[in-house]
Amino acid sequence: xxxVAENKPAYEGKALDLSGKSGxxxxxxxxxxxxxxxxxxxxxxxxxxxxxxxxxxxxxxLLSADWWSQSQRxxxxxxxxxxxxxxxxxxxxxxxxxxxxxxxxxxxxxxxxVEYGKGTRAARAVSFMIDILxxxxxxxxxxxxxxxxxxxxxxxxxxxxxxxxLVLLMLPVVLRxxxxxxxxxxxxxxxxxxxxxxxKWKTIMKVVVPTAFGGIVTGVxxxxxxxxxxxxxxxxxxxxxxxxxxxxxxxxxxxLPTMINQDRTELALQxxxxxxxxxxLTLILLVLVLNVLARLIAxxxxxxxx
Amino acid sequence: MSVNSLLRVGSxxxxxxxxxxxxxxxxxxxxxxxxxxxxxxxSAGAECPQGTLNAEGSSxxxxxxDEVISKYNEKCADVTVNYNPTGSGAGVKQFNANQVDFxxxxxxxxxxxMTAATKRCAGNPAIDLPMVxxxxxxxxxxxxxxxxxxxxxxxxxxxxxxxxxxxxxxxxKLNPGVTLPSAPISVFFRSDESGTTENFTKYLQASGGGAxxxxxxxKWTGTGAxxxxxxxxxxxxxxxxxxxxxxxxxxxxxxxxxxxxxxNGSGTPIELTADSAGKALAAAKPxxxxxxxxxxxDYATKAAGAYPIIxxxxxxxxxKGLPAEKTALVKSFLSYFVSKDGQASLTDLNYAPLxxxxxxxxxxxxxAIS
Numbered sequence: 001x002x003x004v005a006e007n008k009p010a011y012e013g014k015a016l017d018l019s020g021k022s023g024x025x026x027x028x029x030x031x032x033x034x035x036x037x038x039x040x041x042x043x044x045x046x047x048x049x050x051x052x053x054x055x056x057x058x059x060x061x062l063l064s065a066d067w068w069s070q071s072q073r074x075x076x077x078x079x080x081x082x083x084x085x086x087x088x089x090x091x092x093x094x095x096x097x098x099x100x101x102x103x104x105x106x107x108x109x110x111x112x113x114v115e116y117g118k119g120t121r122a123a124r125a126v127s128f129m130i131d132i133l134x135x136x137x138x139x140x141x142x143x144x145x146x147x148x149x150x151x152x153x154x155x156x157x158x159x160x161x162x163x164x165x166l167v168l169l170m171l172p173v174v175l176r177x178x179x180x181x182x183x184x185x186x187x188x189x190x191x192x193x194x195x196x197x198x199x200k201w202k203t204i205m206k207v208v209v210p211t212a213f214g215g216i217v218t219g220v221x222x223x224x225x226x227x228x229x230x231x232x233x234x235x236x237x238x239x240x241x242x243x244x245x246x247x248x249x250x251x252x253x254x255x256l257p258t259m260i261n262q263d264r265t266e267l268a269l270q271x272x273x274x275x276x277x278x279x280x281l282t283l284i285l286l287v288l289v290l291n292v293l294a295r296l297i298a299x300x301x302x303x304x305x306x
Numbered sequence: 307m308s309v310n311s312l313l314r315v316g317s318x319x320x321x322x323x324x325x326x327x328x329x330x331x332x333x334x335x336x337x338x339x340x341x342x343x344x345x346x347x348x349s350a351g352a353e354c355p356q357g358t359l360n361a362e363g364s365s366x367x368x369x370x371x372d373e374v375i376s377k378y379n380e381k382c383a384d385v386t387v388n389y390n391p392t393g394s395g396a397g398v399k400q401f402n403a404n405q406v407d408f409x410x411x412x413x414x415x416x417x418x419x420m421t422a423a424t425k426r427c428a429g430n431p432a433i434d435l436p437m438v439x440x441x442x443x444x445x446x447x448x449x450x451x452x453x454x455x456x457x458x459x460x461x462x463x464x465x466x467x468x469x470x471x472x473x474x475x476x477x478x479k480l481n482p483g484v485t486l487p488s489a490p491i492s493v494f495f496r497s498d499e500s501g502t503t504e505n506f507t508k509y510l511q512a513s514g515g516g517a518x519x520x521x522x523x524x525k526w527t528g529t530g531a532x533x534x535x536x537x538x539x540x541x542x543x544x545x546x547x548x549x550x551x552x553x554x555x556x557x558x559x560x561x562x563x564x565x566x567x568x569x570n571g572s573g574t575p576i577e578l579t580a581d582s583a584g585k586a587l588a589a590a591k592p593x594x595x596x597x598x599x600x601x602x603x604d605y606a607t608k609a610a611g612a613y614p615i616i617x618x619x620x621x622x623x624x625x626k627g628l629p630a631e632k633t634a635l636v637k638s639f640l641s642y643f644v645s646k647d648g649q650a651s652l653t654d655l656n657y658a659p660l661x662x663x664x665x666x667x668x669x670x671x672x673x674a675i676s
Contacts, residue, residue, distance in 0.1 A: 069333060070332060071333070072335075073379065076373050077372065079376075089332065150405070239390045239405075240388070244332055252388045267537060268541075
């Protein structure tokens with residue numbers, strides 16, 4: 001209703017005779033407002049429901065220090081105790097390796113698309129490929145790496161292979177968001193830099209990328225959040241281990257999604273059910289912490305704050 | 307500008323380090339029965355090698371092997387054993403693809419699998435070692451019925467769909483004095499491919515007196531509604547009145563379902579216990595050659611007190627051909643699994659331990675691995 005009141009002055013100048021039809025217009029406006037509001041509520045219901053369920057069922061294990069510092073070695077589904085340290089570290093290590101590989105490729109690729117290759121056939125081809133890569137399901141990425149890493153090269157299943165397939169999933173996300181951020185940098189800034197005689201590479205390094213830095217970091221964090229919860233590559237490319245293994249190049253490795261999957265079939269047993277919910281909550285918290293970090297980094301490193 | 311960019315890079319580095327530092331140093335939980343955690347590892351000596359053993363396969367033996375690993379680690383603290391319950395088929399595939407050191411499977415190696423396994427073991431045959439008996443329960447949920455008796459033909463007709471209601475004369479005849487409702491029987495089956503389904507349908511075919519028309523297979527061919535995994539069918543029966551399913555013993559117990567006693571034709575209905583399941587295994591015949599201990603179960607056994615619906619889960623290992631340190635690990639762990647201590651922990655989890663004479667045979671086969 002307030003929207004109607006606000007909108008009115010804008011129309012008054014153009015069409016004065018509209019006041020006569022205000023009844024039907026007001027009705028349409030109310031209808032649209034109600035529909036949009038309903039859609040919002042509908043979208044929120046599952047989100048709030050999931051959060052409420054996971055938090056209420058999972059929080060109590062997270063309160064103990066053991067959860068954050070111990071593995072599940074020797075703990076069976078009938079026994080309480082142990083923690084998720086092995087899985088948290090596994091998830092962090094694999095995500096970190098993924099980021100180390102994917103971020104430079106994605107950022108440099110985006111720089112090429114925006115700064116150098118604009119409008120060329122090569123850039124259009126890369127752009128098109130990235131669009132396709134965005135739509136590749138995680139299971140396909142996992143099977144591709146399985147074919148290369150295990151079938152062709154004959155290596156064993158290890159955490160690093162998971163990282164390789166996660167790179168395929170993270171790359172398009174980071175590349176696209178970086179590209180959008182670089183496009184947002186006004187051409188005036190580049191032209192001002194050129195006018196001062198600064199070469200192109202230095203302009204990109206010192207002007208374009210720093211201006212877009214906050215947005216790039218946000219894109220990286222969103223990409224990380226996306227790959228952290230992926231399960232298919234973990235199921236196919238590495239065995240789950242209840243034990244601490246910090247070496248991504250040797251042996252089975254725990255991770256939060258596979259920890260959930262492991263005890264999922266034993267929900268009739270309370271200790272297992274508790275751990276499933278707690279692991280789910282831990283995963284959500286990790287993603288949340290990453291997102292908060294992204295916001296903070298974006299805020300403190302933006303050019304304007306200086 | 308340069309100070310600013312330094313700050314920027316610094317903040318990212320600090321943030322990512324912080325994430326790692328949050329959980330910088332973790333440890334393994336101390337064993338529950340920590341009588342002498344420091345003394346045991348030093349006194350263990352030659353029996354306990356060091357290293358990591360990776361295995362994969364049958365989900366039916368997951369709880370058993372998890373328990374045995376836990377017990378084994380109290381003895382041998384320096385060995386890490388990982389077991390991934392991805393299913394019998396997946397386990398054999400990963401074993402043959404040289405991804406794991408031994409596999410768990412609900413059925414012995416088939417000839418073509420044996421060919422691949424021999425290749426994987428550098429030209430030496432692989433062996434099937436029976437390790438755990440997993441009884442399969444027929445679980446029901448009918449109001450007021452806490453003791454229920456079935457025989458082979460009646461069970462086959464129910465799961466085939468030819469007996470449709472609980473008060474059918476065939477069921478009533480087996481359960482005198484029990485009031486059964488006239489409600490239709492809801493059957494739940496495993497929608498995923500399962501060793502449990504395969505063994506259960508073998509039983510229905512062997513002792514159903516021709517009432518079961520399908521061939522035994524991992525995929526269900528009878529009547530009913532599909533549910534995923536053991537947890538799914540158990541949950542289905544628990545939440546649905548007048549329903550019936552077949553499921554591993556432990557799931558029936560954990561979900562507090564009524565378990566049918568089986569009349570195997572010996573005259574007295576047999577309750578499902580570790581003992582009665584062990585007796586059925588005694589009726590099995592060896593089917594393997596050499597030290598291979600694959601068993602052919604007799605599902606139609608009429609032996610007194612033998613509960614006939616069981617599955618045997620095997621560990622599949624190389625007789626030769628693994629690297630020396632892996633061989634030592636496999637021998638150390640598997641011989642603990644088949645030992646009295648290892649088998650004793652299984653009864654509480656609703657598995658049945660191997661009968662003594664089979665334990666001896668399996669142990670001899672493990673010692674022959676080199």
